[in-house]
Amino acid sequence: MGGTVDEGPVAATRDAFAYLELLAREAPAAHFDEPLRHVPPAPGTDATAEGDGATSDRARQLAREIQGKFERQQRRDMGSTALLDVAREFLASHGVDELLRLTCRRARTLLSLDIAYLCLYDQKTDSHVVKAVDGHSSDLTPGFVVPPGAGLANPATRRAAPVWSQDYLADTRINHSASIDEVVRAEGLRAIIAVPLGGNGTHFGVLYAGHRTVRHFSPEEVALLGTLSEMAAAALENAGLLDELRAETTARATEAVRVGEELRSVRRLAEAQAALMERTLDGSSLPQLLAAAGDLLGGSVLLADAAGRTVVGHGAAEAQPAPEAFTAAALAARATDAPVESAPGVWIAPVRGADDRLGHLVLHRAEPPTSEDAGLLRLCGQAVALLVRPGAVTEETVLREELAEALLIGGEWIGQRLLAHGRTVGLDFTAPFVVVAARPVAGLTDRALAWAAAYTRDNGGLRVRIDDHLVLLLPGDDPAEAARTVEAFARGMGSPATVGAAGPVTEGPGALPAMYDRSVRALGTLTALGATGKAASAQQLGPVMTLLSHERDVDGFIRATIGPVLEFDARRSADLAVTLEAYYAAAGSPTRAARRLYLHPNTVSRRLERITELLGPQWQDLTAGLDIQLALRLHRTRESLAPCPDSADR
Structure with a gap:
């Protein structure tokens, strides 16, 4: 069917x-x-x-x-593929900055967004700072500081999970900040997502991504961006460790290069020392030694005396620096034990060795000496010292110590001994000398002792250390000029000093102790006046020294000021001192002085002429007049306080 x-x-x-x-x-x-x-x-x-x-x-x-x-x-497969590509890029990246830029670019392209920027956390300011931006069109650039506690960073960090808003400016759940809102408005952003960066319990920063239309972020998109942030955090951590490793490797390589250079420098110095000592011991002449030094230093080397005159040289003759420049550079070189430039291309270095007065090495070279070259110059100086005056240290030192002791002790018996020792070390006590007392402001440091020794040696003098000051015995007849010069050199050598001077001494070494006392009193007067770091002679200080110095020599001041007048009165009973007092009381008028003394004006005029013969014409100067009036007052006061002969007999 x-x-x-x-x-x-x-x-x-x-x-x-x-x-x-x-x-x-x-x-x-x-x-x-x-x-x-x-x-x-x-x-x-x-x-x-x-x-x-x-x-x-x-x-x-x-x-x-x-x-x-x-x-x-x-989409997940595409996201996974994209993340795989990102991982390959992260692995191929070589620096933190490059990783930051790559993370922003990938965050923007993965979700087809308009902008992405990455902030790193600054622990010092407790805020997030923009380090990289991709797709921006406004002033949002690296360096922008995100206010703490505002925006999406705070909830994202607190939850350790992404936080987003489909329409940021209209979102009432957010704690808004005016500066953040201004940036969002300038960029035309609507939807924004914030993803924390971190790992192993450490917070690095926040990754932001935004869109210029209202947008709902799907769970897949949130997960994708979260995975990207985890990968970026791991890559940044590894990059930081790699940067530290690179920095440590670079530092170790730099240290290895430095140590290698030091070893090469030490090896070169050792070889140079061996070569110089070999030349010294095999009987080489001084020109041959200086020639070897010039070859080592890549220039020409001369030996100059304390005045800068060439003793022996190697190579073509070069122009020598001016004496003043040479002296200043030589003092600085001895004080610092380093080469000092005295003229363009001319470097001075001291010869350290047997005799302090051996002189200086003069290096002619366009390039400044390096620290290694300075070491070579010191070795050359030692070799020159051994070649020129072997074994003279002990003799020279002992003689100078004996002269220092003689200056302190004084006495008539020491005169011939001083003369003999002075001739041995190049001193001539028959010529005028001034005595300078200098107290360094910073105390008797090695620098102060160095410049004092160098100054006296190069100027044909003697340096003595006494208590807290230095005594310089220098040829010359102007103590004021000597004080100023010593103060200027001390200041130029970085060791300013207060300087007092006295002199000149022309009657032999027996007068040195007394003149030293005057220089010390001048130094004490400057200290009492608060003139630290200044210089003056005893003559310049005058009566001020008598009033303010620690050891007041009233009798010496009276003798130095009106001594000839008082001696004349004692021999002739001429009353010249009385006439001087009346003259000053009459405001410098001989006529009124005559009325005060009940004498004829001609008599007063003759007495004033006699005073001029005894004191010199300068006694009428204003400064000298003040000194004379003070001396007369002190003399009259002392005479009035002396006991009468009759009362003494009783």
């Missing part, structure tokens, strides 16, 4: 196969309405039959769900 086929189930089966065919072709979702439009209803059936229509709708719904899953899986 022939039967009829039920077209309802057949049509439903046909629709199901059609949907399966669409799924197999991976057709887009819009094509899933096609089977219902193109398949005609079965003959003799109602096209709107409820059962068949429901079956077709269910088949279409299932097909769409399956197709949606396929699309999501495809």
Whole structure:
């Protein structure tokens, strides 16, 4: 018996196969309405039959769900592939800055967003600072500081999970900040997502991504961006460690280079010392030794005396510096034990060795000496000292110590001994000498002792250390000029000093102790006046020294000021001192002075002429007049306080 086929189930089966065919072709979702439009209803059936229509709708719904899953899986696969590419890029990256820029670019492209920027956490300011931006169009640049506690960074960091808003400016759940809102408004952003960066319990910063339209971030997109942030955090941590390793490696390499250079320098100095000592011991002459020194230093080397005159030289003759410049450079070189430039291309270095007066090495070279060259110059100086005056240290030192002791002791018996010792070390006590007492402001440091020794040696004098000051015995007849010069040199050598001077001494070494006392009193007077770091002679201080010095020599001041007048009065009973007092009381008028003394004016005039013969014409100067008046007052006061002869007899 022939039967009829039920077209309802057949049509439903046909629709199901059609949907399966669409799924197999991976057709887009819009094509899933096609089977219902193109398949005609079965003959003799109602096209709107409820059962068949429901079956077709269910088949279409299932097909769409399956197709949606396929699309999501495809997006996940594409995201995984993209993350794999990012991992390769991270592994190939070489620096933190490059990683930051790459992370922003990938965050923007993975989710097809308009902008991405990355902030790192600054622990000092407790804020996030923008370090990299991709896709921006406003003033959002690296260096922008995200205010703490505002925006999406705080909740994202607190939750350690992504936080987003589909419309940032309109979102009332966010703690808004004016500066952040201004940037968001300038960029035209609506949707923003913030993902924390961190690892192993450490917070690095926050990765932001934004879109310029309202957008809902799907769970897949949030997860994708979260995975990217984890990869970026790991890469940044590794890059930081790698940068530290590179920095440490670079530092070690630099240190190795420095140590190698020092070793080469030490080796060169040792070889130079051996070569110079070999030349010294095998009988080489001084010109040959200086020639070897010039070869080592890449220039020409001369030996100059204390005055800068060339003793012996090597190579072409070069112009010597001016005497003043040479002296200043020589003093500085002895004080610092380092080469000092005295003229362009001319460097002075002391010869340290047997005799303090051996002189100086003069190096002519365009380039300044390096520290290694300074060491070579010292070695050359030692070799020159050994070659010129071997074994003279002990003799010279002893003689100078004996002269220092003689200056302190004094006495008539020491005179001939001083003369003999002075001639031995180049001193001539028959010529005028001045005595200078200098107290360094910083105390008797090695620098002060060095410049004092160098100054006296180069100027033909003698240096003595006494208590807290230095005594310089120098040739010359102007103590004021000597004091100023010594003070200037001390200041130039970095050791300022207060300086008092006295002299000149012309009657031999027996007068040195007394003149030394005057220089010390001048030094004490300057100290009492608060003139630290200044210089003056005893003559310049005059009566002030008598009043302020620690040891007041009133008798010496009276003798030095009006001594000839008092001696003349004692021999002739001429009353010259009385006439002087009347003259000053009469304001310098001989006529009024004569009325005070009940004498004829001519008598007063003759007495004043005699005073001029005894004291010199300068006695009428203003400064000398003040000294004379003070001396007269002191003399009169002392005379009035002396006991009468009759009362003494009783």
